[in-house]
Amino acid sequence: MSSFICSVCDIYGKDQIFSTDYNHWTRRDVDELRKWAWAYKDATTLAERRQIFDTYGVRWSSFWLLEYWDPTRMLVIDAMHCILEGIVHYHCRHVLRLDSSAPKVSSDGLKVAFDWPWIPYSPEAAGPSSLLHEKHIAAVVKIQETLCISLSGKNSLSLEKMWTRLNNQSTKGPLDFVVRSLGLPGELVNIDQAITSLYIARAKAKSTRKDKAKDQLSFPHGQPATTKHHLIALLLNWRLQQPHSSEAYIIPTGTADTLAFIQKVIQEIIKPAHIPSVPKNFGEAKAGSIKANEWQWLSTLHLPVALVILWGDNDGIAPLADDSEAGYLLKALDHTMALFQATAIACRYVTTENRALAYRQYMKVWTRDLQTLFPHIRGSTPRPNIHAAAHIYDFLLLFGPVLSWWCFPFERLIGVLQKINTNDHTGGTSLPA
Structure with a gap:
């Protein structure tokens, strides 16, 4: 995207x-x-x-x-695809990693080394002298994302590759905006030796001068940052002062024992007859693609029961929410339950203004803590569903319960139409001669 x-x-x-x-x-x-x-x-x-x-x-x-x-x-946002097949699926499979094929994750392998409260581009933030053309605004985000990439570890970039990426991603304007948003000086002062050496090496590689003239190239210490490469030098100098790799704690949520216990709960739970079954081998490749209706019951019945027993019960009392493994799992449980409670409210047969507000509040808690508690999702493919889900609050107030405007009836109709035998004749069944 x-x-x-x-x-x-x-x-x-x-x-x-x-x-x-x-x-x-x-x-x-x-x-x-x-x-x-x-x-x-x-x-x-x-x-x-x-x-x-x-x-x-x-x-x-x-x-x-x-x-x-x-x-x-x-033009409403469909809750079935946005929440059930979108966010709930994403949270269980990619955030909690409740999937037998999910890769093991360590902080050494994280692409993003740290978070930063970046200032998004706006005319007000840029000021009259630094306004950007609309086609260049997207480069601001790319620069900010690149500066957070690890400088050491499995998915890291070398300083030279980071320089090359910044150079290829943007023109001078977006670089200047990021420099200003960070409050960096406009002069090339106190620049790290690694940056000055890289600057000179790149200048020599592009220079058409003779060898003796190349040897006289030097870093413009103390001069104003007026060129694109000056701005990159300022940004990389700032980057070297930030963490070079992630020291985040990866919560051990997607273990084989956790998945086995969830499967046991699914198999042994006693439920009313009107509640449909869900795959007993949940989390395995053999379970196939889980349908929206199955995600609804997994997130509002089976998974809450299993995870509360696993992560929220320590011999009859809740674990302490500290920095121990049990404490982090409790935080993961609270975060997960915020999403599941929002899902349950959205799927109610009746909605009220208070329920809509509660839905939005639970989604806010889930969204706010997502990257903090689960750093392995930083730098992954952005999920527009996360933002779209917040707008379901607006449509709950405008149109009432989502069951009156979600896509389940249309999906069922499509399923019926797909089962009609047409004998491979477009437009209907073949007629006898």
């Missing part, structure tokens, strides 16, 4: 997927969306259309012929 643009609010950029600052989200301007939707329709080349979509997140739809069409209020 090259960039992220929300269709409901003004959130822009992959770094904003984990934003829970709901009070500062503003709904997108419908007139602006309509303008670019028509521009998409009138575009004469595929490149123009791609540019419009990448910049504004809008494509043409016949709904725009309706004067009252407002996709920010009328």
Whole structure:
């Protein structure tokens, strides 16, 4: 995913997927969306259309012929795919690693070495003299992500490769914005020897001067940072002062014993007849693709029972929430239950304003603590579902319980249609001659 643009609010950029600052989200301007939707329709080349979509997140739809069409209020986010097959699946398989094929994770293998409270680009943050063209805004996030990559360990980058990546990712403008957002000086002072040596080596490699002239190249100590490579030198000098590799604690959630106990609970639990069965070999490849309905019951019945017994019960009392292994597992349990409680509320047959608020609060807790408790997911593929799930709160207030507007009925209808025998004749069954 090259960039992220929300269709409901003004959130822009992959770094904003984990934003829970709901009070500062503003709904997108419908007139602006309509303008670019028509521009998409009138575009004469595929490149123009791609540019419009990448910049504004809008494509043409016949709904725009309706004067009252407002996709920010009328185009709902499907809870079945977003929560059950999206976030619940992601949390169980990738966050908790409740999967027999999940790789073992250690802090030495983490791609991201540390978190930083990056300032996202905005005209206000940039100031009148440092405004960026829209096509360059995405480079700010790429620079910030690159600076957090480990400098040692299995998935690390060397200082030279980090320099090359920063050089290839951006023009001077985004680099200058990141330098300013970090409060770095505008002069090349107190630069680490490793940076100055690398600067000179790269300058010599690109120089067309004769050998003697190359030997006279030096680092411009004390001079203003006016070029792209000056800015990169400032950023890498700052990077060397941060952790070179991750020292995060990886919570041992996805062990073979944990998975075996969950399977035992699934097999032995006594449940009402109306609750459907779920795969008894959950977590194994033989279980196949778990359906949305199965994720619903796994997250609201089987997994809560199993995980509370495993991580929340220490001879009849809860473990201490300290830095011991039991304490971290308790934190993982509390975090997991926040998601499961949000899922249970969203799937209720009746909703109220208080339930919608509770749903949003539980999702906020889950989103806020996700990268802190589970550092192995940092640097992984961004999940737009995480942001989209927050907007389900809006649609609970607008349209009521999700069972009245989620995709289960349509999925069942598709299943029925797929089972109709057409004898491989498009349009229906073949008729006798």
